[in-house]
Amino acid sequence: MSPERSRPAKISSDDIGAPSSAISEDGVAASGSVGVVDTSFFTFAASPNELTLESGEKLGPITLAYETYGRLNEEKSNAVLVLHALSGDAHAAGVTATDGRLGWWDNLIGPGKAFDTDRYFVICSNVVGGCKGSTGPSSLKPGTDRPYGLRFPFVGIADIVNVQTRLIDHLGIGRLLAVAGGSMGGMQALEWMVSHPERTRSAIPIATAVKHSPQQIAFHEVGRQAIMADPDWNGGDYYDGSPPAAGLAVARMIGHITYMSDKSMAEKFGRRLKGQRPLFKFSADFEVEGYLHYRGQSFVDRFDANSYLYITKAIDLFDAAHGKNLGETLRGVGTKVLVIAFKSDWLYPAYQSQEIVRACKRAGIDATYCEVDSTYGHDAFLLETEEETHLIKHFLERVSRDAVTESAGNTP
Amino acid sequence: MSTDSLRPDHEAILEMIPHGSSVLDLGCGDGELLAALVRERGAHAQGIEISEQAIYKCVAMGLSVLHGDIDTGLSEYGDKSFDYVILNESLQQVKSPDNVLRETLRVGKWVIVGFPNFAHISSRFQLSIKGRAPVTPSLPYEWHDTPNLHFLSISDFIGYCRRRQIAINRSVFIGDRRRVRLFPNLFASIGIFLLSNGS
Numbered sequence: 275m276s277p278e279r280s281r282p283a284k285i286s287s288d289d290i291g292a293p294s295s296a297i298s299e300d301g302v303a304a305s306g307s308v309g310v311v312d313t314s315f316f317t318f319a320a321s322p323n324e325l326t327l328e329s330g331e332k333l334g335p336i337t338l339a340y341e342t343y344g345r346l347n348e349e350k351s352n353a354v355l356v357l358h359a360l361s362g363d364a365h366a367a368g369v370t371a372t373d374g375r376l377g378w379w380d381n382l383i384g385p386g387k388a389f390d391t392d393r394y395f396v397i398c399s400n401v402v403g404g405c406k407g408s409t410g411p412s413s414l415k416p417g418t419d420r421p422y423g424l425r426f427p428f429v430g431i432a433d434i435v436n437v438q439t440r441l442i443d444h445l446g447i448g449r450l451l452a453v454a455g456g457s458m459g460g461m462q463a464l465e466w467m468v469s470h471p472e473r474t475r476s477a478i479p480i481a482t483a484v485k486h487s488p489q490q491i492a493f494h495e496v497g498r499q500a501i502m503a504d505p506d507w508n509g510g511d512y513y514d515g516s517p518p519a520a521g522l523a524v525a526r527m528i529g530h531i532t533y534m535s536d537k538s539m540a541e542k543f544g545r546r547l548k549g550q551r552p553l554f555k556f557s558a559d560f561e562v563e564g565y566l567h568y569r570g571q572s573f574v575d576r577f578d579a580n581s582y583l584y585i586t587k588a589i590d591l592f593d594a595a596h597g598k599n600l601g602e603t604l605r606g607v608g609t610k611v612l613v614i615a616f617k618s619d620w621l622y623p624a625y626q627s628q629e630i631v632r633a634c635k636r637a638g639i640d641a642t643y644c645e646v647d648s649t650y651g652h653d654a655f656l657l658e659t660e661e662e663t664h665l666i667k668h669f670l671e672r673v674s675r676d677a678v679t680e681s682a683g684n685t686p
Numbered sequence: 687m688s689t690d691s692l693r694p695d696h697e698a699i700l701e702m703i704p705h706g707s708s709v710l711d712l713g714c715g716d717g718e719l720l721a722a723l724v725r726e727r728g729a730h731a732q733g734i735e736i737s738e739q740a741i742y743k744c745v746a747m748g749l750s751v752l753h754g755d756i757d758t759g760l761s762e763y764g765d766k767s768f769d770y771v772i773l774n775e776s777l778q779q780v781k782s783p784d785n786v787l788r789e790t791l792r793v794g795k796w797v798i799v800g801f802p803n804f805a806h807i808s809s810r811f812q813l814s815i816k817g818r819a820p821v822t823p824s825l826p827y828e829w830h831d832t833p834n835l836h837f838l839s840i841s842d843f844i845g846y847c848r849r850r851q852i853a854i855n856r857s858v859f860i861g862d863r864r865r866v867r868l869f870p871n872l873f874a875s876i877g878i879f880l881l882s883n884g885s
Contacts, residue, residue, distance in 0.1 A: 601762070610750075631752055635762035640732070643752045644741045665745055672748040 306384045308343040308368035308391055311377075313407055315339055316441050321416065325437065331427035335416070338441050339364040339400040339407030343383060344391035346447070351677055353447045354389055354670070355438070356398045357455030357462040359655075360529070360585055361577055363406035366398035367391075381659040388659075388666040393674070394451065401462075402437045403429040403585055405578035412513065412578045423580060424510035431458075431592040435465040439473070451677065452670060454478035456655030457622065458585070464594040464630070471607040476673040478666060480614040481655040483626035484600055484633070485593040490621065493532050494586040497525030501579045510580050522579040523570030530569050535618040535651030600629075601636025610676070611641040612669040614662065616654035642669060695800050696722055698858040698878045699774060702798055703727050707769040710734070710794065712756045712786075713776030717744035724749070732768075734759045757781045760789040767793055774800040774878075778834045791852065791883050800878040803859075805839030805871050824875035840870050840877040851884035 317337040319325040324334030341364045346353060356366050358378060367383035369376055377398075382388040389396050400408040403426070411426040442450065453466040453474050460482025467477040483490070504521030506512055534542070543562040558564040595603050611634055615627035624645045634641035646661045648654040655662070692700065696719045703709065706728050711720050714733030717740070723729035733744055733751035744751040752759070756773075757780050771794030773786070778801050780786045790797045802824035803809075809820035819829045827834065838846075840859065847854050859866040859874035866874040 628754070631754070632762045635752075636764065638764070638767060640730075640750050641752060642741075642745060642750050643754070644738065644745070645753050647738055661742075664742055668745045668748060675748070 306386055307380065308377075308384050310371050311341050311343065311365070311368040312371060313339050313341050313364050315407060316444050318440055318444070325433075325440075327427055327433045328430050328436075329428055333402070333409070333427055333429070336402055336409045336437055336440075337407070337413075338402060338409075338437055340441055341365055341367070341377075341398050342445075343367050343396045343398075344394055346395040346445070349681070350447050351449070351451060351681070352394045352674070353442075353445070353450050354394045354396045354452045354454065355442065355450050355466070356383065356389065356396055357438075357453065357459035358398065358400070359455070359457035359459050360582075360589065361526075361573070362459070363404070364398050364400040364408075367396070378656065381656075382662060382666065388663040389454070389670070390667070394670065397442075397445065399438045399441055401434045401585065403434065403581060403588060405581040410578065411510065411580035411584055420511075421513045423513070426580070426584065428587065429584065430588050431461050431465050432469060432596075434588065435462050435469065438462070438466075439470060442473070449473050449475055451673060452476040452478060454480070454666070455482075456480040457482055457652065458589050461589065461592050461594065465592070467607060467609040467611070468594050468596070468600075468603055471604075471609050474609045475677060476610040476612070476669070478612045478614070478669070479627075479630060480662070481616055481619050481622045481627070481652055482630075483622055484595060484629050486590050487626070491590045493528060493621070494590050497528050498583050498586060500524035500528070501583060504579075507579060510583075512579070517574065518579045519571075519574040522574050522577065522582060523567075525579075525582060526573035526577075527566040527570045530566060532621040533652045535620065535649055537618060537649045538651050538653070541649070594630075595633075599636075600633035604633055604637035604639055607637060607639060609639065610669075610673055611639055612665060613641065613643040614655070614665060615643075615645045616648040616650065616652070616658065617645060618649050619652045619654060621652040692722055693718070694860045694863055695774060695876050695878060698860065699772060699798055699800065700726060701858075702796075702856060702878075702880050703729065703770055706730075708732075708767075709770045709772060710763075710768040711772045711774070712759070712790070713773065713779065714740075714744065714749075714751060715775075716740050717747050717749045717751065719772070719774060720744070720749050720751075721747045755780075756786055760786070760793055763793040765792055766795050768795070770794055770796050770798060772798045772800075774798070775802070777801050778836045778838065781835065783836055787850075787852070791881065795882070796855070797881040798878065799843070799881060800876060801838065801843070802834075803840045803871065803874050803877055804837040805841065806875045807872050808875075810872075822875060840874060843877065843879065847879070847881065847884075853882050853884040854879050855882055856880040 319334035319336045324332035362378050365377050366379045367377035385392045400406050403410045405412050411422045415422045453463045455463045460479035463477045463479045467474045501521035504518035506516050507518035546561045548564050552559040613627050613630050615624040631643045648658050650657045708730040711733045714720050714735050720731045720733050724731050736755050741753050771790040808822050812818050812820040858878045859870035860876040861873050
């Protein structure tokens with residue numbers, strides 16, 4: 275099977291993990307790349323100083339995986355925090371030393387790019403509850419010799435962000451120039467500006483929502499049920515046996531359908547068959563079926579099923595307004611906002627981004643909103659590089675300018 | 687850049703706005719007027735614009751602009767949340783001018799409206815003598831490609847404001863690149879009005 279054959283010119287979200295064509299044969303990154311990067315780890319909240327979560331439960335020690343690109347200036351005023359979506363990781367830009375894997379937002383982060391690493395110190399943080407180097411359900415539960423599994427406490431987006439604030443403290447940064455992300459990364463950006471406005475000079479929530487709609491929750495629930503219906507899931511205790519591969523693969527297949535659009539699927543696969551004719555054996559006859567199988571299977575190799583349960587639940591339960599009116603919550607917040615939505619994104623439709631915009635209007639927040647004409651569906655936030663670069667680059671330049679003016683004005 | 691290079695309508699609007707004002711420009715287009723307001727009036731500027739390409743141009747100038755339409759774009763703003771709300775060359779393009787004007791007067795302490803005068807002498811000539819729908823410098827579109835939904839004259843607008851008890855605090859009439867003082871409904875191609883709630 276070869277989904278590569280019908281792939282559009284732009285790389286898509288599911289290419290994350292594939293070796294990059296931007297890398298030359300000797301492994302040296304092409305120009306505009308931050309080059310070879312290592313993931314770093316920050317551990318805190320060791321016993322007896324465990325972190326109290328929103329639920330009141332305690333968690334510790336906590337390790338958070340992160341990467342940084344560019345250099346922090348002397349004033350520590352050029353730090354930009356970039357946050358990933360559901361299945362992402364801390365590797366946002368450049369290539370890994372081990373397998374030459376390209377970062378998930380490499381087209382936006384690097385010298386001269388939207389998040390220009392010649393100007394900004396870019397940090398990408400992973401999430402607590404995940405399985406990409408940070409503490410999560412697959413981590414060893416302290417005082418035992420077994421992974422947490424379902425004994426891992428529930429972590430919400432607020433907890434995820436709270437843990438990130440500790441990383442930013444650790445890096446010696448008081449106020450971030452910008453917090454940016456798409457999808458779940460956008461939710462984290464919103465949470466940063468709602469709960470830590472004094473540390474968030476600007477926010478760039480992309481293809482995201484104030485809170486999930488019933489439709490979004492429903493898709494996640496089908497994914498979770500697929501995992502839990504797999505006998506190998508075994509109540510979350512599968513770490514010494516085989517993981518619930520079939521269930522997790524189905525969850526990912528559903529996800530991929532929601533990330534694309536009717537049009538992008540039609541363009542990518544049409545009704546093309548994998549072979550000469552259908553086999554009438556319920557195997558993958560169509561290219562689209564083969565593609566989904568392949569993506570489902572490859573996801574199993576790189577993601578933990580329990581993390582998928584925990585993180586999707588965190589997303590579903592997220593409400594940036596914390597049960598209140600977001601416009602009221604944001605009143606008096608000085609954060610500048612750039613909201614980006616994509617026309618064909620039916621998973622996070624533009625009306626959800628407009629809800630953020632309406633709240634900004636009510637709160638009197640300086641906001642910019644653009645609904646980009648794209649056919650890529652939700653995946654557009656990883657693909658519409660040109661438009662995003664234009665918007666983000668100019669927005670960050672203005673925020674930096676205003677920051678300089680402000681600090682000059684504040685000098686006694 | 688000096689005010690000399692500004693479009694005459696933009697220049698007239700700039701004259702109406704004091705330094706440091708907060709301004710909402712409805713239908714801000716490429717952001718030329720907003721950028722001038724920021725540059726020359728130190729304005730806190732916010733735009734609303736329906737064209738995606740125009741949004742990119744505004745952003746490139748460092749402006750804050752929201753992609754959306756004017757008809758539905760005002761309800762979230764609180765009363766008097768801007769010093770000035772500008773409707774320049776856009777009132778004639780909204781679906782419901784009545785509603786939009788009411789909303790702008792709620793949202794802004796002052797409202798500036800600028801529109802092409804349908805009763806300009808050249809329009810009158812084209813319609814009455816030539817028997818053609820007018821195409822003029824201020825109304826440059828053919829009947830089939832015009833974004834304008836409403837056609838109004840300076841006298842229409844003044845009458846409207848009187849009926850709606852909207853106070854006209856100042857008005858500027860622009861003809862062929864110069865101000866018009868006599869018979870504006872005949873000789874002005876553009877009318878610009880500074881409005882406030884009359885009551």
